[in-house]
Amino acid sequence: MAWPAIIAASLGLLASTDVRAQSRQDPAANACSVDVVPQRLPRLVLDVAISCAIMGKLTLRPSGGRMAEFVSDMRDGERRSVEAVARDWTSKATSGTASLSYRFDLDAYLEDANRVTTGVRRGDTRLALLDAWLLQPLSAGLALPLAITVRQTGETRFATGLRYSAGAWRLQDVPVRFAGYTVFGGFKLDSVSVPTPGSLASAGAAGSTPASPAYVDVVTMDGALAMPQAHLTDWVRQSAAAVANYFDGYSDQRSLLVVMPTPGSGVPFGRVVPGGGISMVVLVGQSAGARNLYNEWVLIHEMIHTAMPFIYGRGTWLMEGAATYLEPIIRHRAGWKSEADVWREWIDNMDRGLPALAEIGLRNGGSPYWGGALFMLLADIEIRRATDLRLGLEDCFRSTAQNANGVERWSVEEMLGSCDRLTGTTVMADLARRYVEGNSPLSLPSLWRDLGVESRDGMIVYDDRAPLAAIRDLIVKGPAARRGRSVPMGRN
Numbered sequence: 270m271a272w273p274a275i276i277a278a279s280l281g282l283l284a285s286t287d288v289r290a291q292s293r294q295d296p297a298a299n300a301c302s303v304d305v306v307p308q309r310l311p312r313l314v315l316d317v318a319i320s321c322a323i324m325g326k327l328t329l330r331p332s333g334g335r336m337a338e339f340v341s342d343m344r345d346g347e348r349r350s351v352e353a354v355a356r357d358w359t360s361k362a363t364s365g366t367a368s369l370s371y372r373f374d375l376d377a378y379l380e381d382a383n384r385v386t387t388g389v390r391r392g393d394t395r396l397a398l399l400d401a402w403l404l405q406p407l408s409a410g411l412a413l414p415l416a417i418t419v420r421q422t423g424e425t426r427f428a429t430g431l432r433y434s435a436g437a438w439r440l441q442d443v444p445v446r447f448a449g450y451t452v453f454g455g456f457k458l459d460s461v462s463v464p465t466p467g468s469l470a471s472a473g474a475a476g477s478t479p480a481s482p483a484y485v486d487v488v489t490m491d492g493a494l495a496m497p498q499a500h501l502t503d504w505v506r507q508s509a510a511a512v513a514n515y516f517d518g519y520s521d522q523r524s525l526l527v528v529m530p531t532p533g534s535g536v537p538f539g540r541v542v543p544g545g546g547i548s549m550v551v552l553v554g555q556s557a558g559a560r561n562l563y564n565e566w567v568l569i570h571e572m573i574h575t576a577m578p579f580i581y582g583r584g585t586w587l588m589e590g591a592a593t594y595l596e597p598i599i600r601h602r603a604g605w606k607s608e609a610d611v612w613r614e615w616i617d618n619m620d621r622g623l624p625a626l627a628e629i630g631l632r633n634g635g636s637p638y639w640g641g642a643l644f645m646l647l648a649d650i651e652i653r654r655a656t657d658l659r660l661g662l663e664d665c666f667r668s669t670a671q672n673a674n675g676v677e678r679w680s681v682e683e684m685l686g687s688c689d690r691l692t693g694t695t696v697m698a699d700l701a702r703r704y705v706e707g708n709s710p711l712s713l714p715s716l717w718r719d720l721g722v723e724s725r726d727g728m729i730v731y732d733d734r735a736p737l738a739a740i741r742d743l744i745v746k747g748p749a750a751r752r753g754r755s756v757p758m759g760r761n
């Protein structure tokens with residue numbers, strides 16, 4: 270079988286033998302192979318065949334929503350029809366390989382769902398979370414690891430952020446409902462090279478080419494963009510380089526970014542779904558010029574999420590607070606935002622987070638974005654003070670990124686504890702006691718006064734005699750060794 274060049278490109282550095290191995294496989298013990306054949310009837314349907322090497326019965330269960338209404342023709346390994354009981358389809362007991370197959374009417378589902386958060390169709394490109402079309406295989410109530418193959422042709426292609434190895438996309442430690450976006454149909458795919466995770470730890474700024482570059486696979490959905498495609502991919506590459514400068518490399522060796530053109534000139538929405546491999550969707554205004562994009566915060570914000578573990582157990586404030594706090598810092602260090610504009614943004618907005626810390630307690634509510642960002646500012650100040658300016662919050666995030674990206678799941682305690690261990694302080698534990706578990710009074714005017722920064726008639730004015738002036742200087746610009754790492758904007 271001849272594989273079109275686009276598939277070879279999307280598989281990056283894999284040897285051609287691996288590409289040819291992408292066909293129906295025998296499942297590993299206590300695992301399943303999932304073979305997907307897209308068919309154009311002409312509406313796009315997916316024929317899904319699931320074979321699992323298990324003892325006993327195989328059950329397929331929808332994750333939720335209305336996807337089960339679009340499943341038809343469920344059959345077992347002997348091609349006998351299987352009816353749903355309650356919401357599950359279950360095979361007869363086997364002592365070897367249990368198989369079930371079904372047809373999923375993807376286009377009918379997407380017409381019904383029509384939301385970027387679950388599934389949406391634009392022209393010939395279909396975007397859907399994995400759990401929009403894949404039923405969860407279960408054995409004795411437990412989710413089984415999956416090896417997924419998809420038959421692709423020149424006109425019907427497939428893309429996903431799931432990790433790929435030995436001829437299949439893998440979903441191993443998380444259930445289908447946590448997995449990210451998939452794309453089917455005819456679409457443009459550009460593999461954009463970005464700095465490999467950890468590669469900038471000693472090398473210096475992004476721009477030096479590491480031995481084995483990492484890639485972001487950029488899928489652009491149908492819908493005319495005013496800017497040339499090359500300007501769009503430049504923006505993704507330079508944004509990833511800006512984020513990589515902060516974290517000493519990009520978040521993962523391979524990830525998926527889906528660009529969905531939308532009316533307007535900005536970037537109104539982005540979302541990361543990292544289970545089993547990082548996937549991200551961003552809406553980009555059809556009339557946007559590339560220069561507009563470098564003034565937008567959404568892509569950098571979402572890329573920060575991919576560089577941090579997913580924080581479970583009321584950890585939204587920690588994830589959103591970090592992304593809100595780091596985004597203007599990263600854009601300043603890239604040379605895309607002035608230091609004064611960073612302080613102006615904080616002085617104008619941090620009071621939106623004040624109730625979460627001073628009245629509610631971050632784990633109990635308030636704005637996770639600005640409440641979390643205010644917590645991060647306090648942590649940054651206290652770490653720099655406690656270490657005599659030697660370390661900052663950035664050292665915690667950089668260290669975490671070497672061990673875990675968005676694919677991993679950590680608790681709030683793991684995240685804060687790892688920072689305190691790195692800095693040799695109790696800054697995070699102390700702040701968590703005051704502002705996360707409980708609430709404590711906090712005065713923003715005195716905070717700005719101590720830092721020596723003030724917004725006077727819209728002008729940012731610094732006072733270098735203020736007690737925390739040296740810390741203020743480090744927070745946005747970083748330590749001397751990390752300055753001068755600007756990232757040029759791409760063609761615009």
Ligand SMILES: [Zn+2]
Pocket residue numbers: 570571574588589592
């Ligand atoms: Zn966010």
